[in-house]
Ligand code: BEZ
């Protein structure tokens with residue numbers, strides 16, 4: 001008699017069913033896949049039993065996942081949003097990107113990175129179409145664990161416009177804006193012209209927004225600028241810098257704030273020589289942040305890292321040298 005039929009006869013209680021399913025998957029030959037499947041089955045069954053899930057609730061869950069799938073496109077990834085809003089992305093990030101003490105901490109990648117951001121010179125303005133925001137100069141150094149400057153490090157930078165939208169969410173979604181790639185000079189220094197980042201809601205017109213509303217949450221992320229910083233021989237870091245004055249620091253919708261990433265955005269009335277040279281004519285802000293990179297533990301560089309993540313969004317991987 002096939003094993004499956006033998007299993008069926010014994011399935012008299014919910015725990016029998018769990019045991020039967022575990023036995024069925026225990027033959028998976030790939031050891032890592034076996035570990036993941038068995039743990040998933042155990043936890044999923046335990047969850048269903050714990051809350052005594054009704055059939056109506058189970059159907060509702062299927063409906064929510066179906067709606068999430070229908071919302072996904074190359075510009076919207078509702079499943080990543082679920083992962084972010086449930087804190088799973090940050091747990092995975094912590095487990096998979098452990099860094100030595102003192103290295104710049106990583107945080108959530110988010111769904112709005114795009115390939116093809118322009119390479120800009122030091123001080124290049126990545127907010128050239130944003131006329132509302134307060135001009136802001138972000139500068140600092142990229143160093144190794146011994147504090148030695150890293151020349152030629154690449155900073156892939158992106159943020160929302162002052163209206164709180166990423167370029168892909170706005171009127172001309174195909175035009176790149178608020179993005180740039182910057183390289184460090186011989187002293188490891190970088191300089192970016194942008195506008196002050198603002199807090200903004202994660203997309204909340206879909207199932208994730210409904211979940212936040214139904215559970216009394218809010219969709220806001222504190223003001224931040226995204227970075228992927230990489231250099232030859234170093235572990236790339238995917239991170240943000242956050243504005244210390246932001247009211248949502250303690251309640252980020254995606255749980256991504258780390259103390260070490262909070263930064264002062266300092267106001268100035270009159271442009272100094274550097275700001276004037278970059279075309280700043282009135283009040284502006286400066287923020288200073290140093291990135292400390294750990295030695296590489298894998299052969300994969302940042303661009304591959306970013307591209308691998310983007311591949312999960314269904315986009316084409318593009319291998320370019322960093
Ligand atoms: C972001 O910061 O771009 C982001 C991160 C997670 C979810 C949505 C947006």
Ligand code: FE
Pocket residue numbers: 110112159160221224226
């Ligand atoms: Fe963001």
